[in-house]
Amino acid sequence: MQPIYDIAELCARKGLTQAVLCPGSRCAPLTLAFARHPAITTRTFSDERSAGFIALGIAQQKKAPVILLCTSGSAAYNFAPAVAEAWFSETPLIVFTADRPAEWIAQHDGQTIHQAEIFGKHVKKSFQLPQEYEHPDSQWAINRIVNEAINFSFQEPKGPVHINAPFREPLYPAKDTSIEFNQTVRVMDEFPSQYSLTDEQMNVIETEWKNYHNVLIVGGQHEYDSTLLETLRIFFVQHNIPITGDIISNLHPLEKLIRHADVFLGQASDAVKKTLKPDLLITVGKSTISKNLKVFLRKYAPKAHWHVQPAGLVADTFQHVTKVFNSNPIDFFQYLTCLPNSETFESQKQNNFNKFWEVEERRALRTLEEYFPQQDFAELELVREIIRILPEQSNLHLANSMSVRYANFIGLAAAQRGIEVFSNRGTSGIDGCTSTLVGHALTSNRPNFLITGDLAFFYDRNAFWHNYPLPDLRIVLLNNHGGVIFNLIDGPGALPEAEEYFITKQKLNARKLCEEFGFEYLHLDNSRKLKNLLKDFVDFDGRTKILEQETDTTINKTLFENLKSKIKKSYEA
Ligand SMILES: Cc1ncc(C[n+]2csc(CCOP(=O)(O)OP(=O)(O)O)c2C)c(N)n1
Secondary structure, three states, X not given: OHHHHHHHHHHHHOOOXXXXXXXXXXXXXXXXXXXXXXXXXXXXXXXXXXXXXXXXXXXXXXXXXXXXEEOOOHHHHOOHHHHHHHHHHOOOEEEEEEEOOHHHOOOOOOOOOOOOOOXXXXXXXXXXXXXXXXXXXXXXXXXXXXXXXXXXXXXXXXXXXXXXXXXXXXXOOOOOOOOOOOOOOOOOOOOOXXXXXXXXXXHHHHHHHOOOOOEEEEEOOOOOOHHHHHHHHHHHHHHOOOEEEOHXXXXXXXXXXXXXXXXXXXOOOHHHHHHHOXXXXXXXXXXXXXXXXXXXXXXXOOOEEEEEOOOOOOOOOOOOOOEEEOOOHHHHHHHHHHOOOOOOHHHHHHHHHHHHHHHHHHXXXXXXXXXXXXXXXXXXXXXXXXXXXXXXXXEEEEOOOHHHHHHHHHOOOOOOOOEEEEOOOOOOOOOOHHHHHHHHHHHOOOOEEEEXXXXXXXXXXXXXXXXXXXXXXXXXXXXXXXXXXXXXXXXXXXXXXXXXXXXXXXXXXXXXXXXXXXXXXXXXXXXXXXXXXXXXXXXXXXXXXEEEEEOOHHHHHHHHHHHHHHHHHHHHO
């Protein structure tokens, strides 16, 4: 097994420090190698679906590939939801699935399924390790494949890679055998491109840039990046170009960010929308939550749409991409900042365009301020209160689906610059939101807050089924006993099947779960209790805490719709 044990040494030398291991026999050689390696921190989780998302959270937190390992059989399939999320969110994972030797597949030998390429298109590449290790070529191949897989996972666009590893018995060493790691293991270092702007790209930008006067920047989902924020701040001072982005864009520290586009674009009249239509749209990042922003940009087509991303296929979300700049966004905006800003009629037009966006942003903010507090305390209002009390340096996790939408409606203020936002928007699944949070909480030195609905929460309760303490973890559970989203979107709400097949009423609350796991349970049934509960909630005394608000879907629907009518009325006044 020496070539297999040396995989752990190689991973450590490639800078991988975190491994998530799921129990089983077939994976024992790799489990032991990782568990006994001094430079690798290992944690174990029995539910592979949850383990996959925990690994995803750790990879996001550490900004480095995470090792994920399971035994053979259906265990491997249970990684699939997290692998798909990692693929679409471009998160690097090194997924090892232990397997039986090829001749034993489909021979009624237990725990055996077809594992080669099991994750299909949701991994950057699937590798197969040799099943015999004696020949030097096999040993060379094992080392080469693992080197290649790690390098590949970290190339842009980053993502998961799969290594299927067949093992022949015996799988366990004798009791007192120690594992030695080969100190001369070969490491293939790769130096990835920085994706700087090329001369050709600069020429194109310089020539075409002056043709557009109403320019708009839209940030899709993006990790928090202080250098990008500072670059965009200076860019805005130079050019007065409106920048908008959902809460998951992590652009909230920008003073001038248009952070409520979702609020006003849903209700603004066509006349107003025409004034907001860009000539040139520049986008960075991945997905956008706001359906209103998507619909607006699809309908009010810009003359040109430039998308900036280092590498990979481009998603044409707004249906108008005309140019793709394979560059890192920082280089791109630094270059744009250097281009002259002529003191002419054209630049006046750009200033006016920016003002139109600013007016709408102020209107949205004013309407939100005036709307709260409401007599009936609904979910949206609790989300607003939670966002207000988030500690300066903390992570905010938003589950699918209304939680992330509510939070986007409220938005983070520029002063909340120490807050980083995370959400599984790669596949927008409700299946791993809590587990991803747990991955972050296990590896970050700051409080982690999750806002979640009840279906997402109870779906992923195995996120807590392990032996690791989570002292600074806080969950706000918006329990409307079903999927309120289906009551709020157009379509299912009015159908006779709505309650049974879409909203899917469920009776659970989190009290018993808190008892089981030893968490502190805070129950919010009326707004008068709120102040005291919140004080307790943000008291970091070493316990995991869940604050549950039980409400009725109708109240949430009514109050959300009242707010939308109020915004609409503000355009009629
Ligand atoms: C794995 C998975 N299954 C199904 C869905 C479809 N879906 C989207 S939102 C939702 C309901 C979520 O309910 P809840 O977590 O209570 O949040 P709420 O809608 O109440 O905000 C469902 C089932 C999904 N996104 N992911």
